Amino acid sequence: MTTKGNFPVTAGSIVVPYGHVIGNEKWRGSEIAQRLQGKIRLIFEDGLGLVDFHLSNRTCILYISEADLVAGDEFKRRLVRFRNASSLGGIVIVEKTQISDQYFLAVQKLVVLELGMVLLPVTNQREASQLITQLVHEQSKDLNSNPFLRKQCSQLAEPSLFRTVQQIPGVGKTKALLLLQQFGSIHRLCNASVKELELVVGQTLAQQIYSFLCS
């Protein structure tokens, strides 16, 4: 599917009902549309402008076919126009085939590194429909179920504090425990005098710890 002519940029947000995908009218009857139907609820709309599919109120897909890549730079202008006009998160799906492979690196550089958008390669419309289905499922899930996001686990401070104190040259497990029992925190340990340190460890080590922390 080529993108000739001047499509208007739809910059505003589109309301996508929960669990639905809004597809550009031009995709009606395509292989992607046929394969999506039955898996997700696909609604066609006119006037989506540069966008091919809206996955949510925040995310949309711009599809670049093998033919677009071979035809020249029109698709680049389309991406740049979208980026300048829209605040939506744009996912670019690109057909990376034996024929279009030679263009892929330059497209990736433009989309990911220069425009800061997401780029996902597929080899055909069948793969694209499977990918879009997964993207929709992911969007409708709770963020907490995403395995790649940081989990708010309450990490116990004590074991790591113990390890950190052992990084002071000359301090092993036994001395680290004694120092933490006496001073309780790195801050208090750093502000202890040599005399105070001597009460816990020997004279030589006290001097060594003091000079490590304070110089």
Added chain:
Amino acid sequence: SGAPREKDPPLVILVDSREICSGAEVVSALKAAHGVKVQVCSLSGSDYIVSNRMAVERKFVSELLNSGNRSKVTQRLQRLQSMFERICVIVEKDRVKSGETTRFFQRTQYYDGVLSALVQAGVRILFSSGQEETAALLKDLALVEQRKAAAIRVPTELEGHRQEMLNFFLSIPNLSYPAALNMCHRFGSVKEVANRLPGK
């Protein structure tokens, strides 16, 4: 526009010591073809660090196709999320071993699920056809970060007391290698850091 301007210092990329074996060609291409200053260190948890805030993971397509690697991949990325503002995964095409015809990969639903979750988590994804291309992508990432004033600018080789200070800072949970490196250079002592931290 990709070439560094003259006043810019050479790009610095930190490489985990384990990558010397599995990514030998990436490392040599970074040095030879791209003139990047490569500092090999024990990064414990990331493959490459291209700026003060960005870590890069190199993953083979085969690792993402198979759900058997799920916990290994997710644990590493969760850990990176707690240390770095930006994370990038480079998905590298598997090497064709000698005696093997080109491998045919059946794209799995699991693979698309992984990509979708990465996108949703804000992880950047780049695709590479091999180690040399991966090196070029790492250099491009470091260049973008340099343009955004996030490049690693402090010396990466430390000696004696400074190296001991670095090890001390590296033992602090969620503190990244470049953050620890910058602390060694910006502060006179551990005590100075302790007394400058908020809520001491």
